[in-house]
Amino acid sequence: MKRSVRRRTTAAVSVAAVAALMLGACSGGGENGGGGDGNTVHILVTKHALTGPMADMAWVSDLEEMADVTIVWEEISSDWDQKKSTMLAAGDIPDLIVGVNAITDADLVTFNGLFEDLSDDMDALPNVQGMFDAVPATEVMATQPDGEIFSVPSYRRFWPETTTRQYINQEWLDNLDLEVPTTWDELFDVLTAFKEEDANGNGDPNDEIPMDWAPPGNSGFGGFQATSLLSSLGMPISDGGSSTYFVEDGQVGSIFTDPRYRTVVEFLRECYAAGLISEEVMTQDYSTYQSVGRGNGDTATVGFSWGWTASDRFGPQLADQYTATAPLAAEGVDPSEVVWSYDDYYLNYGVNAITMSAQTDVHDAALRVIDAFYDQDMSLQVLWGDFGTNIEKTGDDSYTVLPPADGQTDPSTWKWTTTLADLGPGWIRDDIDVQLPADLDEAVTQAEPLAEALSHVDPVADVFPIQFFSLRSEDSSTISLNEANFASIAMQNWATWVTEGGVDTAWDAYLQELDAAGVNQNLEIYQRYYDDYVASLG
Amino acid sequence: MTVTDTAPLKLNGRRHAPSRAGRSGGRGLLRHVRRYWQLWLMALPAMVFVAIFAYFPMYGLQLAFREFDFSAGLTGGDWVGLKYFRQFFDSAQFWTLMRNTVVISVTTVVVGFIAPIFLALLVNQVVGRRRKKFFQTVTYLPHFISIVVIVGMLQVFLSPTSGLITRVAQFFGATDVNYLGDTSTFVPVYVISEVWQHCGWNSIIYLAALASVDTQLYEAARIDGAGRMTIIRHIDFPALVPTMIVLLILNMGNVLNTGFEKIFLMQNPLNLGVSEVIATYVYKIGILSNQFSYATAIGLFNTMINFAFLVITNQIAKRVSNTSLW
Numbered sequence: 001m002k003r004s005v006r007r008r009t010t011a012a013v014s015v016a017a018v019a020a021l022m023l024g025a026c027s028g029g030g031e032n033g034g035g036g037d038g039n040t041v042h043i044l045v046t047k048h049a050l051t052g053p054m055a056d057m058a059w060v061s062d063l064e065e066m067a068d069v070t071i072v073w074e075e076i077s078s079d080w081d082q083k084k085s086t087m088l089a090a091g092d093i094p095d096l097i098v099g100v101n102a103i104t105d106a107d108l109v110t111f112n113g114l115f116e117d118l119s120d121d122m123d124a125l126p127n128v129q130g131m132f133d134a135v136p137a138t139e140v141m142a143t144q145p146d147g148e149i150f151s152v153p154s155y156r157r158f159w160p161e162t163t164t165r166q167y168i169n170q171e172w173l174d175n176l177d178l179e180v181p182t183t184w185d186e187l188f189d190v191l192t193a194f195k196e197e198d199a200n201g202n203g204d205p206n207d208e209i210p211m212d213w214a215p216p217g218n219s220g221f222g223g224f225q226a227t228s229l230l231s232s233l234g235m236p237i238s239d240g241g242s243s244t245y246f247v248e249d250g251q252v253g254s255i256f257t258d259p260r261y262r263t264v265v266e267f268l269r270e271c272y273a274a275g276l277i278s279e280e281v282m283t284q285d286y287s288t289y290q291s292v293g294r295g296n297g298d299t300a301t302v303g304f305s306w307g308w309t310a311s312d313r314f315g316p317q318l319a320d321q322y323t324a325t326a327p328l329a330a331e332g333v334d335p336s337e338v339v340w341s342y343d344d345y346y347l348n349y350g351v352n353a354i355t356m357s358a359q360t361d362v363h364d365a366a367l368r369v370i371d372a373f374y375d376q377d378m379s380l381q382v383l384w385g386d387f388g389t390n391i392e393k394t395g396d397d398s399y400t401v402l403p404p405a406d407g408q409t410d411p412s413t414w415k416w417t418t419t420l421a422d423l424g425p426g427w428i429r430d431d432i433d434v435q436l437p438a439d440l441d442e443a444v445t446q447a448e449p450l451a452e453a454l455s456h457v458d459p460v461a462d463v464f465p466i467q468f469f470s471l472r473s474e475d476s477s478t479i480s481l482n483e484a485n486f487a488s489i490a491m492q493n494w495a496t497w498v499t500e501g502g503v504d505t506a507w508d509a510y511l512q513e514l515d516a517a518g519v520n521q522n523l524e525i526y527q528r529y530y531d532d533y534v535a536s537l538g
Numbered sequence: 539m540t541v542t543d544t545a546p547l548k549l550n551g552r553r554h555a556p557s558r559a560g561r562s563g564g565r566g567l568l569r570h571v572r573r574y575w576q577l578w579l580m581a582l583p584a585m586v587f588v589a590i591f592a593y594f595p596m597y598g599l600q601l602a603f604r605e606f607d608f609s610a611g612l613t614g615g616d617w618v619g620l621k622y623f624r625q626f627f628d629s630a631q632f633w634t635l636m637r638n639t640v641v642i643s644v645t646t647v648v649v650g651f652i653a654p655i656f657l658a659l660l661v662n663q664v665v666g667r668r669r670k671k672f673f674q675t676v677t678y679l680p681h682f683i684s685i686v687v688i689v690g691m692l693q694v695f696l697s698p699t700s701g702l703i704t705r706v707a708q709f710f711g712a713t714d715v716n717y718l719g720d721t722s723t724f725v726p727v728y729v730i731s732e733v734w735q736h737c738g739w740n741s742i743i744y745l746a747a748l749a750s751v752d753t754q755l756y757e758a759a760r761i762d763g764a765g766r767m768t769i770i771r772h773i774d775f776p777a778l779v780p781t782m783i784v785l786l787i788l789n790m791g792n793v794l795n796t797g798f799e800k801i802f803l804m805q806n807p808l809n810l811g812v813s814e815v816i817a818t819y820v821y822k823i824g825i826l827s828n829q830f831s832y833a834t835a836i837g838l839f840n841t842m843i844n845f846a847f848l849v850i851t852n853q854i855a856k857r858v859s860n861t862s863l864w
Binding site for chain 1: 606608609612625629630631693697698699716718719805806807808809810811814819822823824825826827828829830832
């Protein structure tokens with residue numbers, strides 16, 4: 001009897017112990033980060049995968065000093081999209097969220113009330129107000145339809161007007177005694193020669209890929225893609241067509257339903273059928289596409305392609321073989337109509353670079369941090385790295401961006417490794433003097449052949465200014481639902497038409513299908529916002 | 539399962555005379571709890587766990603019938619009834635999504651159900667303990683490869699220009715097939731790689747069932763002159779049937795749950811027509827476009843269908859073979 005009682009007690013104790021352990025494990029994660037002393041600001045920052053820890057950036061302590069705060073960073077380098085929804089839906093956000101478009105316009109609308117309206121705090125943000133006055137576009141970008149300002153954009157000033165540059169392998173042209181093509185027909189002939197002959201001179205006539213472009217997404221196009229050919233026909237796209245919309249003479253249109261898009265598809269189909277386009281163009285991922293472009297040692301594999309800079313696209317070893325070219329002319333199109341993807345708003349501005357929580361208990365300290373980010377020196381350091389190692393201050397308002405300290409990395413990688421770079425908030429003043437780093441210099445130089453085409457683009461009447469739109473809740477959901485439906489139909493047809501053909505017979509049914517999926521409804525909505533935007537510019 | 543089922547019986551038999559049993563209602567329950575409180579205490583963490591993580595979150599399902607409004611909270615939005623369900627049924631994508639989801643998941647369930655059984659019967663025939671273990675390990679190792687790596691391997695092996703498998707297929711005359719992009723090859727590529735990866739792992743449970751077959755049966759069969767195939771057909775196979783049915787019912791409960799990650803990673807514009815399934819659509823709509831109510835409605839619809847399949851399969855199994863979950 002005694003023994004059995006003891007056994008029962010032991011059993012009960014061990015059961016209780018197990019239960020306690022489990023409960024303990026559950027409550028382990030609930031520790032609060034503290035704060036509330038008016039000086040500790042919690043900041044979530046979304047960084048590029050390459051970027052090192054915030055603690056390694058010297059400007060961070062300057063920032064703390066300038067704003068008289070202690071910053072606790074929460075650093076996100078991957079999968080932000082997945083983490084974000086749950087974090088926002090739970091309403092549990094840190095005092096500040098830093099990172100261009102970390103919080104999208106759609107988030108600002110969906111989670112109304114979660115973010116602080118900064119429009120009544122502008123007195124505490126002299127630097128931000130200064131940027132709004134000096135670069136009025138930033139204010140339009142930040143302002144919601146009802147006048148609230150939930151987030152502040154960044155302004156980078158020095159970037160070229162377009163992401164995409166067009167390259168052809170000059171060495172191959174010389175080897176085969178050909179000229180740089182200036183029209184679609186000439187391009188077709190040149191690419192055929194690339195394919196049939198041993199253009200790279202390594203003895204194998206079959207290892208040349210005449211044309212290649214960046215993998216399109218499943219929901220739209222983007223930079224470095226074949227949509228660049230649309231500009232030969234005068235369609236003014238922006239951001240390489242990533243929004244799938246364009247504006248021409250004040251009229252919003254869809255790339256997918258425009259007859260000029262069909263013409264491009266037909267031309268690409270001809271090229272694909274003739275074996276002039278990489279067979280993997282529709283299925284490869286970005287890293288494969290990049291590594292193919294780098295060829296084998298000194299032997300190039302790609303003849304004609306698009307990229308940011310020659311050294312980024314083809315690697316430093318092959319960059320010299322390529323020459324940047326002007327947009328191609330298409331038959332029957334006047335040269336004055338030829339345009340190029342206008343990406344100034346995307347490259348020189350960063351939407352929603354910093355956002356503040358409405359529930360913060362360190363309201364004033366958070367405002368001081370926002371303002372400190374927009375200080376002249378701070379902006380430069382956030383963008384290119386610390387004074388001393390990354391930037392040299394050569395005068396009151398003049399600076400030189402230094403080459404990578406380790407002498408091996410390329411300048412772009414170096415920038416992304418050492419600081420927030422393009423993802424950070426900041427305002428690069430228009431009146432300062434900056435000696436640009438080599439990668440940016442290269443991008444600017446190689447964009448020169450595109451300058452004339454870009455001059456045909458009116459930055460207001462011919463650009464789809466998605467960065468400036470702050471959609472109302474119901475419009476936002478209609479638009480994204482329709483896009484989810486029609487973009488996948490359109491992208492699938494795009495891929496099929498280029499690789500297998502069939503655009504002639506399917507085009508009319510396709511237009512009807514897209515209309516049923518809501519493409520025209522979206523155009524109407526965007527036209528309204530576009531008209532309001534034009535009106536707001538005065 | 540077995541342990542918790544038999545334990546009360548033992549306690550009951552040992553300590554209490556059967557004559558005391560059979561008191562009425564509430565007092566009976568009280569006595570029951572007093573008598574078996576240790577067992578209830580042991581089961582408590584599991585019950586709490588299920589309640590907190592499976593039942594409690596279900597209150598969020600009302601989001602499918604409400605307009606999501608962040609400032610009003612999860613349950614505070616306006617009641618819109620079946621609006622989001624209608625939106626989904628009327629959507630241009632509805633039939634495409636349903637067809638793709640059913641084709642991919644039914645093929646995976648069927649092929650993925652049969653293959654491990656054959657593999658288990660095969661492994662069971664391998665002579666020699668070490669050889670058998672080696673064979674088994676080799677077949678179940680791929681189970682541990684991460685999905686991202688598997689898809690990366692598929693990209694490399696099936697690349698139209700340099701892929702190993704593409705080259706081998708070319709050798710046998712299958713030229714000009716883009717296994718990654720072609721709409722007719724997406725489902726086979728998905729299913730075969732899925733079965734290859736998980737077949738060995740799923741066969742373990744069948745091997746356990748086979749190990750429990752009484753060896754006397756084999757000896758008796760051999761004395762009666764039965765060959766290898768006859769033994770498999772009349773001894774091994776019947777021994778597997780109860781396991782097969784339980785697994786089939788459990789699989790049917792997931793019939794519309796296609797593997798999100800793998801399909802998402804394998805998607806490209808060329809195969810989008812057959813690779814867009816409910817799971818990837820919900821991700822694009824719900825997570826990337828913030829349409830929480832709509833995504834919840836689609837998810838609920840998906841779960842209802844799975845539940846229906848589970849119940850139906852269970853009923854059929856009960857009728858046909860007397861094996862069922864409940």
